[in-house]
Amino acid sequence: MDFRSKKLLKWDSWLRAGRAKMKEETVVDGLVRRRCYEIQEPSGHWVVHLNEWEKSESVNVWGPDGLAVIPPAEPSWEAMRASLSLCTRCGKAASDLKRAGFAGRWCQECRASHLHEVEYPGWTE
Numbered sequence: 001m002d003f004r005s006k007k008l009l010k011w012d013s014w015l016r017a018g019r020a021k022m023k024e025e026t027v028v029d030g031l032v033r034r035r036c037y038e039i040q041e042p043s044g045h046w047v048v049h050l051n052e053w054e055k056s057e058s059v060n061v062w063g064p065d066g067l068a069v070i071p072p073a074e075p076s077w078e079a080m081r082a083s084l085s086l087c088t089r090c091g092k093a094a095s096d097l098k099r100a101g102f103a104g105r106w107c108q109e110c111r112a113s114h115l116h117e118v119e120y121p122g123w124t125e
């Protein structure tokens with residue numbers, strides 16, 4: 001199985017060339033191609049999902065703390081580690097990022113003005 005998207009092909013070959021372990025490969029209704037990778041790095045356990053639909057694609061990355069990171073435009077460990085300090089809502093670099101919702105990594109500013117959008121009464125149910 002190969003991805004058709006050049007971006008996903010690049011991610012797939014970068015992950016396969018490194019320490020990534022393919023966790024899951026599935027083809028399901030509405031989802032043309034999907035691969036899930038787990039990567040054990042000295043910094044901890046990373047998870048990457050590559051998804052390709054008929055007309056769209058997505059790369060989803062979770063850092064060693066289990067929170068989402070903004071996938072870098074070009075896959076590299078330097079860029080992945082740099083993404084750990086980016087707010088997943090506004091994209092700004094910040095040193096005080098905290099969880100928002102299930103896996104958001106938000107800066108103080110975004111938490112102060114938008115946390116109610118993802119953490120409302122009963123949001124975990």
Ligand SMILES: [Zn+2]
Binds near residue numbers: 109
């Ligand atoms: Zn922010």
